[in-house]
Amino acid sequence: MDVEQFRKAGYAAIDQICDYYTSLEQRDVKSAVKPGYLLEQLSTTPPTKGEAFPAIAADFQKLVMPGITHWQHPKFFAYFPSVVTFESILGDMYSSSVSNPGFNWSCSPACTELEQLVMEWMVTILGLDDVFRTSSGKGGGIIGTSASDMCLTAAIAARERALRVLAREHHNANGTATPTEGPTDIPFSVRSESTNKLVIYGSTQTHSIGVKTALLLGLPFRALPVKAEDGYALRGDVLQAAIEEDIKKGFVPFFVIGTVGTTSSGAVDYIAEIGEVVRQYPTAFLHIDAAWAGMAWALPEQREMLRLAEVNKYGDSVCTNAHKWGLVGFDCSLFFVRDRRDLTEALDVTPTYLRTKEADAGTVIDYRNWQLALGRRFRSVKLWFVMRGYGVEGLQAHLRNGIDLCSDLASVVSKDSKFEIVAPPRLGLLCFRLKKEGANAAELDGLNVELNSRLAARPDVHLTQTILKSEDAGEIFCIRFAIGALRTTKQDVDEVWAEVVKDSDTLLLEGDRLKN
Amino acid sequence: MDVEQFRKAGYAAIDQICDYYTSLEQRDVKSAVKPGYLLEQLSTTPPTKGEAFPAIAADFQKLVMPGITHWQHPKFFAYFPSVVTFESILGDMYSSSVSNPGFNWSCSPACTELEQLVMEWMVTILGLDDVFRTSSGKGGGIIGTSASDMCLTAAIAARERALRVLAREHHNANGTATPTEGPTDIPFSVRSESTNKLVIYGSTQTHSIGVKTALLLGLPFRALPVKAEDGYALRGDVLQAAIEEDIKKGFVPFFVIGTVGTTSSGAVDYIAEIGEVVRQYPTAFLHIDAAWAGMAWALPEQREMLRLAEVNKYGDSVCTNAHKWGLVGFDCSLFFVRDRRDLTEALDVTPTYLRTKEADAGTVIDYRNWQLALGRRFRSVKLWFVMRGYGVEGLQAHLRNGIDLCSDLASVVSKDSKFEIVAPPRLGLLCFRLKKEGANAAELDGLNVELNSRLAARPDVHLTQTILKSEDAGEIFCIRFAIGALRTTKQDVDEVWAEVVKDSDTLLLEGDRLKN
Known part of the structure; x- marks a missing residue:
């Protein structure tokens, strides 16, 4: 394809994207295809000769859409919103047109410096402490792929920090330095004897990234219990008791995940309580997973509820995804650390072929040493475009719209005696279930599993389910209504809710008939 | 921005990309900016109000470019090529317009199924064994972010597999099952006692992803020596001796990285020799890192040299980056495994809110369980567009062009008595240095460091350096000439080489003057 063919194909692609967004509301929200639908239609033999682009673009519409x-x-x-805006799409276009792997400053100086800049903006917009600014010289921010990758990154940094603490203790106790191996300064004996004693803490409500991080590192994850009366949030005393119990058994606390806005119900852990506990253990590191809710720190009126001051005081690292309801297309995960040496001391590897005079001089950041992978995409363009295109006020208006719509919905649901709101509504998230007089827990679960399954079979409704688990209320199967898409209006929420009511009425009626 | 504003901004973006590619050759290859150039020009205060897009797009040209x-x-x-094509840019556009996190089949069935399809195509195009097809029911392929992420993924899968082997041995020896903890079936005691005995093997020529993977997992990496007379490739006997030595000390081999096309010099490890060694140890897993060279498996005439049959016979996992010289923009790392249970048994976590009826029924793949992160981009579109737009023959023509240009250059360099080719030229990569009669190793290094530093200071030349380390030839500082960009012609290579010769002549003349 030459430049003029690209111009034509590019205009056509823009037109198709415009058509898509113009017709979006006439489509069903869910795809109705069955497993294998695409594989059945496409040849598994790759084409020998190249094809003209219009045929390829036509197949995208016909087969992929x-x-x-x-x-x-x-x-x-469903799930959480994953919003993309036109500004973000344009950012991706510019970014892919100058494709480069961005691992060093010199790969393309603009990639590193624009990322530094927009992450400074995000510190301001979210109200994070100045220590999280790269310009502070102490902490800093980096754009990553996903909250799970960032949690793993934080956990690895935490593990190395904890082992360093143990190495110092060991050195002080024995008065001798022990030999190190490889590119790390941690004695092999300390690493070898202590790694298998390290424990990760979170709650039963922590996102599965907690369990997955533990799996990836081969370390145990302790899912601590929460109470419904605490709004499913983790308390400090529960954490402290677990840590003390583990220490008695010879384990070492090294990584605590505090969640601001859990996936199941939007619960906000008691960060100050947790932070005070974490501070008592020099090996422990507090990672704040605010993947979804963190973007709402952009709203001053939500900061107290979302415990921003506590995060600023206690968090060693903080992650929130601009690619959830932050108007930036996937992937754009914002990751901030209080002390960037926690990253570089865990992640820096510099072979000869990656050395540059600017890095040798210490005048630039090579982001590869702040992340797991070597290469990285030029993600800051889309974040820059979105923040400039919307301005802080535009982002705030979008967030407030979702919160207001959810608040309206909560008010409707709470007035309907068929339903029960099972956890405090949070930002754009409402968890509800059908009630039924005289039904026991198992019957209620069965009823709601059935309602969920009927809703899941409809292409025009897309909600997802969860199980809320607590010490005082047991296990509650419920349905999540997560608001936050860019174009959602009150009418959209009302119309979907009307369908939920309709299916619920049918279901309850069927139950009554069976009984009679 | 509404749809019509987006149409206008989109057309303008396409035009700007066209202008960029039309004017590319008139620009210097390297950016001439100094550290801080962008940060000095932009305000660290985020905008309160949104701006019209033309001003933002203008700033991209003025400040970022x-x-x-x-x-x-x-x-x-420099480095290795990181080619993007118009087809790839268009693929990214379509993909960002339907932004979604793709973690489950049901997130967007097309994302999973198109990826399955194009990875089948890649098995065919690269000549990989059928076992690496997802349709084989045994192995499979997934598109990831980078060869480093894929190496880490493979290492985690290998660790879990090794621990399972040890758990079985333990069980057979003791006749009792031991308790497990968390989401894994590996007894905690086995994990706790054995993880710190696991060792990763590669050579001194293995990419730094080997050392980094070891750092991330907190396990040792043994960089085994190579010989210049073996073309800097790792031999089986060296690996075997190291493993045996380690086993005597109580260590366990679990992960061996065999490289097809090292970053320093393009060396191809003796995969069959290594594979035969790995097979002797049930805990060991062979990962093939063919990040750069693997795409050349698309050329039947290169397969023997690139030891494809050996990879097919012995590799437990294989990675090559379509985003290097494979015409697909960063990121598009192709990762294949011989047994996909190695991935799912290590990586599967399924909380209630991620369950779907299709996954419960086992009829679909949820790629989140084949990778580290939860979310994932819709990368298959760009790969599909590129392979259809170019066809296999188009891809082959591009690869052959780079190889032929490198071969021509090697012939020129070998005829110039000032220079020495320090490793066998491989595909598009040539490593050379200045020679000087009577100079010792340190003087030669000094001379070439100076030449490299002069070349590095020029905006019109972009090469990178490396140090080749071997048992028989010591450490050799040399310069890498890596060919493979899409638009490179013989004239481009000749012109840059002429500059290298010019700077070399000047440098040698200065040396002679100093001596006289």
Whole structure:
């Protein structure tokens, strides 16, 4: 394809994207295809000769689009929102046109410096402490792929920090330095004897990234209990008791995940309580997972509820995804650390072929030493475009719209005696279930599993389910209504809710008939 | 920005990309900016109000573009090529327009199924064994972010597999099952006692992803020596001796990295020799890192030299980056495994809120369980567009062009008595240095460090350096000339080489003057 063919194909692609967004509301939110739909239609033999682009673009519309679930649909209320804006799409275009692997400053100085800049903006916009600014010389921010990658990165940094603490203790106790191996300054004996004693802490409500991080590192994850009366949030005393119990058994606390806005119900852990506990253990590191809710720190009126001051005081690292309801297309995970040496001391490897005079001089940041992988995409462009295109006020208006719509919905649901709101509504997230007089826990669960399954079978409704687990209320199966897509209006919420009510009425009626 | 504003901004973006590619050759390949150039020009205060897009797009041209190093420039010969094509840019556009986190099949069925399809195509194109097809029901392929992420993924899968082997041995020896903890079936006692005995093996020529993987997992990496007379490739006997030595000390081999095309010199490890060694140890896993060279498996005439049959016979996992010289923009790392249970048994975590009826029924793949992170981009679109737009023959023609240009250059360099080719030229990579009669190793290094530093200071030449380390030839500082950009012609190579010769002549003349 030459430049003029690209111009033509590019205009056509822009037109198709425009058509898509113009017709979005006439589509069902969910794809109705069956497993294998695409594989059945496409040849497994790759083409020998190149094809003209219009045929390829036509196949995208004909074959791929039917298999797309429309996360940008105004009636998308499943999982969490994953918003993309036109500004973000344009950012990706510019970014892919100057494709480069960005591992060093010199790979393309603009990639590193624009990222430094927009992450400074994000510190301001979110109200994070100045220590999280790269310009502070102490902490800093980096754009990553996902909250799970960032949690793993934080855990690795925490593990190395904890082992360094243990190495110092060991050195002080024995008065001798022990030999190191490889590119790390941690004695092999300390690493070898202590790594298998390290424990990760979170709650039963911590996102599965907690368990996955533990799996990836081969270390145990302790899922601590929460109470429904605490709004499913983790308390400090529960954490402290678990740590003390583990220490008695010879274990070492090294990584605590505090969540601001859990995936199941939007619970906000008691960060100050947890932080005070973490501070008592020099090996322990507090990672704040605010993947979804953190973007709402952009709203001054939400900061107290979202415990921003506590995060600023106690968090060793903080992650929030601009690619959830922050208007930036996937992937754009914002990751901040209080002390960037925690990253570089764990992650820096510099072979000869990656050396540059600027890095040798210490005048630039090579972000590869702040992350797991070597290469990285030029993600700051889309974040820059979105923040400039919307301005802080535009972002705030979008967030407030979702919160207001959820608040309206909560008010409707709470007035309907068929339903029960099972956890405090939080930002754009509402967890509800059907009630039924005289039904026991198992019957209630069965009823709601059935309702969920009927809703899941509909292409025009997209909600997801969860199980809330607590010490005082047991296990509650419920349905999540997560608001936050860009084009969602009150009418969209009302229309979907009307369908939920309709299916619920049918279900309850069927139950009554069976009984009679 | 509404749809019509996006149409206008989109057309303008396409035009700017066209202008960029039309003017690429008139630019210097390297950015000439100094550290801090962008940060000095931009306000650290985020905008309160949104701006109209034309001003933002203008700033991209005015502020960002001067800080871009042009990896698509026909005279880009640094690191390895990182090619992007118009088809790939278009793929990214379509993909970002339907942004979604793709963790489950149901997130957007097309994302999973198109990826399955194009990875089948890649098995065919690269000549990989059928076992690496997802349709084989045994192995499979997934598109990831980078060869480093894939190496880490493979190492984690290998660790879990090794621990399972040890758990079985333990069980057979003791006749009792031991308790497990958390989401894994590996007894905690086995994990706790054995993890710190696991060792990763590679050579001194293995990419730094080997050392980094070891750092991330907190396990030792043994960099085994190679010989210049073996073309800097790792031999089986060296590996075997190291493993046996380690086993005597109580260590356990679990992960061996065999490289096809090292970053320093393009060396191809003796995969069959290594594979035969690995097979002797049930805990050991062979990962093939063919990040750069693997795409050349698309050329039947290169397969023997690149030991494809040996990879097919012995590799437990294989990685090659389509985003290097494979015409697909960063990121598009192709990762294949012989047994996908190695991935799922290490990586599967399924909380209630991620369950779907299709996954419960086992009829679909949820790629989140094949990778470290939860979310994932819709990368298959760009790979699909590129392979259809170029066809296999188009990809082959591009690869052969780079190889032929390198072969021509090697012939020129070998005829110039000033220079020495220090490792066998491989595909598009040539490593050379200045020679000087009577100079010792340190003087030769000094001379070449100076030549490299003069070349590095020029905006119109972009080469990178390395140190080749071997048992028989010591450490050799040399310069890498890596060919493979899409638009590179013989004239581009000749012109840059002429500059190298010019700087070399000047340098040698200065040396002679100093002596006289």
